[in-house]
Amino acid sequence: MRRITLPPPGRRVVVRYLLPSGQATDALGMLLSADSATLVVDGKRGVETIAVADVLAAKEVPPPPPPRPRQAAT
Template identity: 45%
Template sequence: MAFRRQHNAIGGLVAGYRLVHEVTPRDVGRRVMVRYRLVSGQMTDVVGVLIAWEGEEISVQRRDGQVTQVIASTVIASKVIPPAPSRSSNRR
């Protein structure tokens, strides 16, 4: 996920992680993970290709083709991730 370990000045690990929001409009066309807050206050993730970033609206197309639209101000963490592995038809 989009977490970074925090280190203190001596190089030791600080308990916990820091959420990082790294995706920008320049990442349109790339595969991303976006964690955002729902109206209920719960958090959820969407993984897919960033297909649009228009103003405050981010659109991510999931592997199944469904498009999830996220309001940018609700994003808690995000990052660009590697392309999905190709599926082999020769599975045993």
């Protein structure tokens, strides 16, 4: 049994987990909640509910970089 240590809700995380097809994918976003059965991550793809049993790895990540300023067309 894997033990995944997560930060408290409200922190930005990346979670690698298995899809039903067996492929691994990542969820990157704000951790909304976590319990013994599920993690809920709010990212660019929307809110994802992930079964803890499918999680391969998870960790806290830094905030995203600020948006780059747009350059004026010349």
